Amino acid sequence: MGNQQWVLETHIPVNNATSSITFSNNNGQYATNDIGGTTIMSYTNAPVYRIHFKVRFLTSANSLGSSNFYFHGNYSSSNDFTYDYASANTNTSMSPNSAVGTSRDYGYSSGNQQLGYGSMGSQFSNHAWGTAVNDLDGNSVAANSRRRGAWITGWFENHFPDQAGYYPWHYQIGIVTDQHNDNSASAPTADWGAWCIGAGGCSAGPYIDTITIGSGYNFIGDFFLFRGMNGNYQANE
Amino acid sequence: MTVKSKFYTLGSVETSNSSSNYLQLTGINTDFAVLRFVFNGMIDHSGGGTTNVASNQWQQGVSIQFQGAWAGGPNASAAKYRNHQCWQAANSSNWYHSLGVAAHSYSVTPYCEIGRQYYSSGNVDSSERFTLEGICVMPGNNQSKQILWKGSGTSPATAYQGTSYSCSGWAGETKLDAQNSASAAVAMSPMNSIRIGAGWDSAGTPKTLGVYSCLTVFGEGWTSDVQTGNDWSGT
Secondary structure, eight states: OOEESEEEEEEEEEEEEEEEEEEOSTTSOEEEOTTSOEEEOOTTTOOEEEEEEEEEESSOOSSOOGGGEEEESSOSSSEEEEEEEEETTTSSEEOBTOOEEOEEEEEEEESSEEOGGGOOBSSOTTOOOSOOEEOTTSOEEOTTOGGGSOOEEEEEEEEOSSTTOSOOEEEEEEEEOOOSOTTOTTSOEETOEEEEEEEEEESSOOOOSSEEEEEEEEEEEEEEEEEEOSSOOEEOO | OOEEEEEEEEEEEEOSSSOOSEEEEOSOOOOSSEEEEEEEEOEETTGGGSOOOOSSEEEEEEEEEETTOSTTSTTGGGOOEEEEEEEEETTSSSOEEEESOTTOSSSSBSSEEEEEEEEOSSOOTTTSOEEEEEEEESTTSSSOOEEEEEEEEOOSSGGGTTSTTOEEEEEEEEEEOSSSTTTHHHHTSOOOOEEEEOOBOTTSOBOEEOTTOEEEEEEEEEESOOOOTTTTOOO
């Protein structure tokens, strides 16, 4: 198989609702090559932190509030951030192909980096206009099943070549929902979704041996931490 | 729970001329934590006489379809998409965004659409190429799938570089409608195919991709913990 530079370090499946998850001991784990040699995933050896996730907030709130979706590294203080966003809170309804602008949020010396205005709950008011359907395996799936709900997809990324960079994170999340029946959706669409793109960092100490992602609301989902290394230290499994 | 560092290029296809309407990958292995789709190339807005695209105006980006939900595809009747597209241009302050696609007034559409370029006249290979990258998390599980996109397009012609017509950033989300009875079952099925095309002109004629446009899909990471069957059938 050969060796390559990417590692899937951790998967945190959240099948039971929680309000916070933490990737821990990020820099103490090892990559293993195809002859069993190991390389610790230190800041120097594995400078790229890439988090991909899908998440579903168990609330009907069409905007979570900025601090109700956040993340931070080792320090929950002195975090700075800014992001452009839109949600069903700022654009209460949207008409197809009618462009609208985004808003901006930012914070200085905050306890965390935030993106809640670009998020929304998946138990939105117009959810479940459909009826039960059979999936391709023949299972009946209710309209309000978690299997059919709208999910936020997210991407946080950090390049950490040294420990002097205070502002290494950039992030993007988005969700588009299933509002209005087919053929009746030319009218403005409520609870259409949410989105943001932003960046930030922590000036108290940019250490990310632990990374915590949390919310004021409970959520379910799947969270993956990938590491990009500065050499081909990991066997392709 | 076990994870593996499993990374593969799962498929790649490229145009060899400027007469292809789309690039397509099918039978994609979805046994990965994440699928990454990367398109780079251009839309031949001049169309070689096949389109009625006017010069000196904004044009839409690529069309996107997946899970076999396209005309002639195995799930053609499931082509009920939800689309949210965003763009950042030099003549606007923050980002702009909209639902649906330009050619349809409904928010349930037969395809998705991401990207926006200013077309001056003719096509300039060196300045109209763009990149679009999307991720699908848990492409093989039993839940509705979504692809999160970001990308960038360059200025369409030298004369417009650095002016208000430049366009830089694109983003968006695409999915099959998981409530519509025609698409819900397919929306929950694996993300095992994708078609990225040049879109259609206002008369409904398919546009063409430029030569050496390329679509690649990567599989990234593996986990033993994947929701399958009818897990989570309740709320």
